[in-house]
Amino acid sequence: MPQYNPPLRDMQFVMHEVLKVTDEFKALPKHADVDADTINAVLEEAGKFAAEVTFPLNISGDTEGCKLDQTTHEVTPPKGFKEAYAKYVEGGWAALSCDPEYGGQGLPFVVNQCVYEMLNSANQAWTMYPGLSHGAYEALHAHGTDAQKKLYLPKLVSGEWTGTMCLTEPHCGTDLGLLRTKAEPQADGTYKLTGNKIFISAGEHDMTENILHLVLARLPDAPQGSKGISLFLVPKFNVGEDGAIGSRNGIYCGSLEHKMGIHGNATAQIVLEGAVGTMVGAPNKGLAAMFVMMNAARLGVGNQSLGLTEVAYQNALAYAKDRIQMRSLSGVKAKDLAADPIIVHPDVRKMLLTAKAYAEGGRALAIYCTMLLDKELHHPDEKVRKDSGEIVALLTPIVKAFLTDNGHISTNACMQVFGGHGFIKEWGMEQFVRDNRINMIYEGTNTIQSLDLLGRKVLGNNGATLKKFGKIIGALIAEEGVNEKMAEFINPLAYLADQMTKFTTELGFKGFQNPDEVGAAAVDYLRVAGHLVFGYFWARMAQTALREIAAGNADPFYLAKVQTARFYFAKLFPETATLMRTARSGSRALMDTDAALA
Numbered sequence: 001m002p003q004y005n006p007p008l009r010d011m012q013f014v015m016h017e018v019l020k021v022t023d024e025f026k027a028l029p030k031h032a033d034v035d036a037d038t039i040n041a042v043l044e045e046a047g048k049f050a051a052e053v054t055f056p057l058n059i060s061g062d063t064e065g066c067k068l069d070q071t072t073h074e075v076t077p078p079k080g081f082k083e084a085y086a087k088y089v090e091g092g093w094a095a096l097s098c099d100p101e102y103g104g105q106g107l108p109f110v111v112n113q114c115v116y117e118m119l120n121s122a123n124q125a126w127t128m129y130p131g132l133s134h135g136a137y138e139a140l141h142a143h144g145t146d147a148q149k150k151l152y153l154p155k156l157v158s159g160e161w162t163g164t165m166c167l168t169e170p171h172c173g174t175d176l177g178l179l180r181t182k183a184e185p186q187a188d189g190t191y192k193l194t195g196n197k198i199f200i201s202a203g204e205h206d207m208t209e210n211i212l213h214l215v216l217a218r219l220p221d222a223p224q225g226s227k228g229i230s231l232f233l234v235p236k237f238n239v240g241e242d243g244a245i246g247s248r249n250g251i252y253c254g255s256l257e258h259k260m261g262i263h264g265n266a267t268a269q270i271v272l273e274g275a276v277g278t279m280v281g282a283p284n285k286g287l288a289a290m291f292v293m294m295n296a297a298r299l300g301v302g303n304q305s306l307g308l309t310e311v312a313y314q315n316a317l318a319y320a321k322d323r324i325q326m327r328s329l330s331g332v333k334a335k336d337l338a339a340d341p342i343i344v345h346p347d348v349r350k351m352l353l354t355a356k357a358y359a360e361g362g363r364a365l366a367i368y369c370t371m372l373l374d375k376e377l378h379h380p381d382e383k384v385r386k387d388s389g390e391i392v393a394l395l396t397p398i399v400k401a402f403l404t405d406n407g408h409i410s411t412n413a414c415m416q417v418f419g420g421h422g423f424i425k426e427w428g429m430e431q432f433v434r435d436n437r438i439n440m441i442y443e444g445t446n447t448i449q450s451l452d453l454l455g456r457k458v459l460g461n462n463g464a465t466l467k468k469f470g471k472i473i474g475a476l477i478a479e480e481g482v483n484e485k486m487a488e489f490i491n492p493l494a495y496l497a498d499q500m501t502k503f504t505t506e507l508g509f510k511g512f513q514n515p516d517e518v519g520a521a522a523v524d525y526l527r528v529a530g531h532l533v534f535g536y537f538w539a540r541m542a543q544t545a546l547r548e549i550a551a552g553n554a555d556p557f558y559l560a561k562v563q564t565a566r567f568y569f570a571k572l573f574p575e576t577a578t579l580m581r582t583a584r585s586g587s588r589a590l591m592d593t594d595a596a597l598a
């Protein structure tokens with residue numbers, strides 16, 4: 001059976017020692033009084049919840065899956081899920097970083113980020129039920145009318161009702177401009193929606209008394225394509241003006257998908273048969289409103305893989321210390337045993353350190369992003385709000401795609417540490433690999449994230465935001481450029497930061513002549529950008545750790561940090577050279593291939 005220990009020490013290191021989040025919060029009137037003790041206490045409790053309540057349901061949830069009753073269209077999630085959700089609501093976890101006006105606790109997003117990382121490690125499938133609700137909360141909070149907010153937000157904040165996002169249809173996934181679900185205006189100001197949605201996560205269940213579906217659909221006179229999409233709130237049960245639950249609405253689960261992973265989450269085909277809904281935001285501007293939810297979800301999906309990377313690493317590390325096979329190449333290490341523990345073998349260490357470096361680098365980036373989100377919303381200086389928002393927008397596709405690709409690499413590496421036992425269900429490792437796989441696909445595939453990064457976020461504003469982030473990296477390089485102890489971290493980072501401008505300009509120029517050049521380079525580009533960002537955070541973490549060591553702090557945590565930073569820069573970061581080369585090799589080898597692909 002796998003184990004999970006909440007990585008509280010590492011979260012505290014990133015938040016309080018590297019990013020000094022509470023100092024940053026002092027500038028935000030809303031969070032000025034939030035101190036490290038409060039954050040740590042909340043995370044300790046959340047860690048217990050994850051480890052003790054939802055983690056024990058991870059394997060059983062995977063084995064059991066969700067069941068649909070075809071006659072009632074009701075879905076029953078795996079045993080224990082409903083009770084765990086009730087405990088989650090009772091503990092007030094859903095309300096953590098929500099607006100106090102609607103019953104929230106108003107804590108910074110940074111806290112929510114860490115809570116969700118632990119929940120994802122413990123049980124991704126279960127966590128998607130509250131996770132999607134939080135996205136629905138954010139979309140409604142940003143774009144709902146006062147009446148919608150008053151009626152629905154308190155229920156999402158308390159967790160009494162959950163939410164979904166209904167975008168995908170059988171013929172349309174990436175290209176939402178193709179969607180066909182129709183919304184007919186009614187005399188009373190509501191709309192009747194008709195159509196079919198597929199792959200809707202947490203789309204039906206009996207864990208709460210109501211489900212709020214956020215549905216994209218077209219008005220009768222809507223323009224073609226993505227400019228003709230509106231957003232609607234469609235509850236499973238109609239809700240009276242007084243908030244009382246009324247009749248069953250015409251939206252139900254037609255079937256459940258049989259899938260590779262996240263079996264405990266109901267991936268529903270949703271049928272709308274004249275379902276009553278109200279519009280959220282302006283007509284034909286639904287995609288913009290839904291983007292609030294999609295951006296939150298993209299960061300959330302990166303966080304899912306961060307959680308899986310961490311839990312896979314913890315289990316692989318424990319196994320590698322215990323499993324004995326063969327002797328070390330450099331001589332016997334465990335004389336009393338018939339063979340050495342496999343952790344003595346260089347490649348086993350490489351697999352373990354890959355997952356550790358990707359988990360800890362991802363944690364630093366994810367916490368940094370949510371700290372910027374807190375600043376974007378609550379900083380009194382408009383320029384800081386704007387700059388923070390722009391950098392989050394730049395980093396969002398990197399969090400989504402780089403963390404999930406790294407999750408794929410890491411969970412596979414950790415499974416490999418187990419040899420054949422990793423492939424066997426009882427160890428739990430193959431589930432981490434399977435559960436992670438969807439993270440690279442949904443919420444916009446990682447290819448789409450890379451096009452968003454290179455095409456929109458970088459070339460779309462002539463590299464202006466990239467330059468802003470480049471300045472942040474430049475400040476660290478200037479600060480540490482002459483520190484010999486930091487050279488092994490700062491030199492490769494400085495080299496890549498310097499290359500990045502030329503590399504980006506070159507791709508922009510080629511893309512201007514032939515847009516397929518952008519498509520051909522984008523995935524490699526995102527990975528290079530991901531390493532640039534990770535390189536920055538690993539250098540900062542090494543800086544903090546080296547300073548503690550220099551000050552005489554003998555806590556092995558700091559030495560471990562320096563060793564992991566060294567591994568990251570020596571063994572993972574250098575793939576940027578190959579990626580830049582393949583990106584530069586252009587589109588011809590892909591597009592001039594009609595004969596090869598005939």
Ligand SMILES: Cc1cc2nc3c(=O)[nH]c(=O)nc-3n(C[C@H](O)[C@H](O)[C@H](O)COP(=O)(O)OP(=O)(O)OC[C@H]3O[C@@H](n4cnc5c(N)ncnc54)[C@H](O)[C@@H]3O)c2cc1C
Pocket residue numbers: 165166167168171172173174175198199200201202259267438441442443444445446447448451519
């Ligand atoms: C388990 C699960 C849960 C999901 N949950 C939800 C949910 O809650 N709500 C919801 O609305 N949807 C959900 N989805 C749908 C998911 O978001 C889509 O599957 C995803 O966005 C891709 O769409 P598609 O499957 O139609 O693939 P397609 O759009 O058909 O894409 C197929 C391939 O073509 C590539 N491609 C497409 N266009 C381009 C392009 N312009 N350039 C380069 N490559 C391109 C894609 O990257 C992909 O590799 C879920 C899916 C699954 C499997």
